Amino acid sequence: MAVLSLTEDLQRHGLRVAGVASPRVLAEGKTIGYRVRDLATGEERPLCLDRPPGIPFRRFFFSPEGLAFANDLIEQAAREAEVIVVDEVGPLELAGGGFAPGLRAARQSRAFLVLTVRPSLVNEVRRWAKVKTAVTLDAPPAGLRSRDETRQLFDGSASSYGSWGGSAGPLTGYAESLAKAAELVQVGPGERLLDIGIGTGSFAAQIAQSDTEVWGVDLSTVMLSRCREDHPGYHLREGHFLSLPVPDRAFHAVVSSFAFHHLVPAEYERAFREILRALVPGGGFVLLDVLFASEPDRQAARVALGDLWDDEEVYPLVPAVEAAASQAGAAGLVSHRVSPLHWVVSGMRPLRTVACGS
Ligand SMILES: C[S@@+](CC[C@H](N)C(=O)[O-])C[C@H]1O[C@@H](n2cnc3c(N)ncnc32)[C@H](O)[C@@H]1O
Missing domain, CATH: 3.40.50.300 (P-loop containing nucleotide triphosphate hydrolases)
Incomplete structure (x- = not known):
């Protein structure tokens, strides 16, 4: 504390x-x-x-x-x-x-x-x-929960994760948003995909082709065990957004769904630096989460959701996420709303620029 x-x-x-x-x-x-x-x-x-x-x-x-x-x-x-x-x-x-x-x-x-x-x-x-x-x-x-509390939260809820029924709160529309975000990611034959905060693997599974090499990182060992049961071929590692246990320039796409909001704003830029480090030049990232365009929007959602709102989570504002990504060196940033409570922020690791002499 x-x-x-x-x-x-x-x-x-x-x-x-x-x-x-x-x-x-x-x-x-x-x-x-x-x-x-x-x-x-x-x-x-x-x-x-x-x-x-x-x-x-x-x-x-x-x-x-x-x-x-x-x-x-x-x-x-x-x-x-x-x-x-x-x-x-x-x-x-x-x-x-x-x-x-x-x-x-x-x-x-x-x-x-x-x-x-x-x-x-x-x-x-x-x-x-x-x-x-x-x-x-x-x-x-x-x-916001501490890192240990977040790990405990997901270790404890892994067995029931995904069975929210009608009370998903800020995750309302989860399946539809996941499907829309998955359409934005393209991985070619034999390419590598990294999912951060992979949980049980739902997002990666919607994106991966049969020959995609899927890697997943997550804070929770119990979530990773569930993911391993469903997807024995994935390369899964316990780790954190801020120090990804993955090689440099190894992935054609990096994705994350509903995990980024566990960071505090001061950590956003470092998280994007890690994402860009993991991507090959020209590779892209797609980040799906409960995000809001502005503070009034966030407060309006809080009021609308009432008791279903989770006061222990601080959902990021899109401009803060974009600013951090840009500061970290991301190019081609595009953000759009995929459902009333969910946004996708996407971008890429720039290709090396080649100076041309005359
Ligand atoms: C709401 S679940 C989302 C899981 C999955 N991506 C999905 O869409 O179903 C959030 C996941 O992020 C993981 N997580 C939370 N904070 C993390 C962090 N700082 N680094 C890596 N994983 C994190 C949690 O353990 C949990 O598995």
Whole structure:
């Protein structure tokens, strides 16, 4: 958790840091609640779960004891600490519940406040907390899972992956989008295809011809095992977008479906550098994902999907993805919407330009 490493850094500099972190409770890779942790001692109590008993708020039921524990800690921090950390401040606090009582005391103290806040709520929380001077750090969006949590999520859900029925949320239209995106990729006889975040192999399988050499990279070993069962001929490797375990200039096409959004924006350019490294000059990439043309579009989708929206995922904006690809050196960038929630961004590794003398 970013909050824990930040706290350790501040403590190393000799500052008295206190407050609370909110580690997730995971079951089969899914977040089913949160605990509250005393940053000074490491002691933890249950904070909320996705089922009663407790005080209901949105999809969670909050433990009065957990809330009291957290608020006591924040109030104590307000009396004693030089830096007060509260992770995370959100809709519950804006409605006057959750950590709001502790935060009132924290605001009145002279301590430096560090709040983690979802990007969409930063301005609202600033107004609510009446913070006069605030610095917004360019940190990973608060809602995003860590790499380990993403791996756990897919390791835990691999056995049921793909059986969403009518509740696919942001993946609504998955099969149609996959088919449309697959039409944009051409691999010739005997060529190599790389699928990043290959999962169970659905995208690669729609693109590959009988003689295509398919390679797949994924963070989750369990997803890769499922893929191996269905596609024993694929070359599968555990790995990450940012350091692909594949040779340079080896692939005629690199594709990815519904995996790029697990990166944070600061990682996009590095991911494209890796994609371009793996491609032969003139080779192309096709990236399909839940993407939005603008922040208002993203917020409108969030409202429309209601409880089906996943607040732990921060779906990228098309201009940010294009800018990163271009910065990394991609050519021929084209983006288009393939369904209400899905876009494809495609491009290529430029062919070497040859200077012609007269
Ligand atoms: C929603 S699934 C999509 C799987 C498949 N591409 C499909 O369309 O069905 C996302 C996949 O990306 C993988 N993944 C997530 N973050 C990753 C990363 N940073 N690098 C590589 N794979 C990642 C997950 O383990 C998971 O298998």
